Amino acid sequence: xxxxxxxxxxxxxxxxxxxxxxCTYDTSESDYYLFWYKQPPSRQMILVIRQEAYxxxxxxxxxxxxxxxxxxxxxxxxISDSQLGDAAMYFCAYRxxxxxxxNKLIFGTGTLLAxxx
Amino acid sequence: xxxxxxSPSNKVTExxxxxxxxxxxxxxxxxxYWYRQSLGQGLEFLIYFQGNSAPDKSGLPSDxxxxxxxxxxxxxxxxxRTQQEDSxxxxxxxxxxQGAEQYFGPGTRLTVT
Numbered sequence: 001x002x003x004x005x006x007x008x009x010x011x012x013x014x015x016x017x018x019x020x021x022x023c024t025y026d027t028s029e030s031d032y033y034l035f036w037y038k039q040p041p042s043r044q045m046i047l048v049i050r051q052e053a054y055x056x057x058x059x060x061x062x063x064x065x066x067x068x069x070x071x072x073x074x075x076x077x078x079i080s081d082s083q084l085g086d087a088a089m090y091f092c093a094y095r096x097x098x099x100x101x102x103n104k105l106i107f108g109t110g111t112l113l114a115x116x117x
Numbered sequence: 118x119x120x121x122x123x124s125p126s127n128k129v130t131e132x133x134x135x136x137x138x139x140x141x142x143x144x145x146x147x148x149x150y151w152y153r154q155s156l157g158q159g160l161e162f163l164i165y166f167q168g169n170s171a172p173d174k175s176g177l178p179s180d181x182x183x184x185x186x187x188x189x190x191x192x193x194x195x196x197x198r199t200q201q202e203d204s205x206x207x208x209x210x211x212x213x214x215q216g217a218e219q220y221f222g223p224g225t226r227l228t229v230t
Contacts, residue, residue, distance in 0.1 A: 043206060045221035091160065102173040103216050104150065107160035 006108035023092030031097040040088040121222035142211030155205035
């Protein structure tokens with residue numbers, strides 16, 4: 001069974017600084033997707049960034065980028081130039097590659113990010 | 118267009134009562150998921166619907182939980198004889214097709230007293 005581990009329950013960053021959130025996962029599959037979701041107090045889960053396992057290039061979305069290390073099964077999220085609006089719970093998630101099976105998301109336990117003004 | 122909507126936003130019920138939670142997916146989305154977010158268990162998958170196929174119920178925690186999806190659109194998650202451990206946020210997500218991005222609703226916070 002696949003598992004996702006986030007070892008940092010809470011993180012804090014100063015506004016305009018950079019922070020990295022860690023995520024490791026375990027799977028025996030070679031093709032899959034990894035995601036970072038943001039959940040603000042409104043509870044709405046918002047997709048921040050996704051990474052296809054078959055792509056070696058790390059995904060980037062504006063101030064958000066990932067460091068995907070497939071061999072190490074590591075998938076960290078870097079937030080540059082942190083803003084007050086980045087404060088939220090961040091979840092790392094795994095999903096097997098589409099192949100007729102349920103594409104359910106498997107989530108980590110989350111990291112609560114605080115942004116200090 | 119409109120996103121995934123869920124109702125009610127919050128629900129308080131007494132132990133032993135039945136509750137129904139509703140999810141309206143994005144129009145045209147064929148896949149629909151229910152997840153539960155609780156302090157003890159984190160975020161966990163409950164059930165998945167894809168078109169007219171039989172649902173994947175592998176995540177339902179007990180036979181008190183059931184769900185249906187009518188007309189390939191609206192879904193209702195029913196919890197019978199609620200227990201305090203059912204207290205959680207129930208999230209619904211939909212995707213255009215199986216394997217596509219999942220878009221989440223704002224969730225229903227269920228409190229069982």
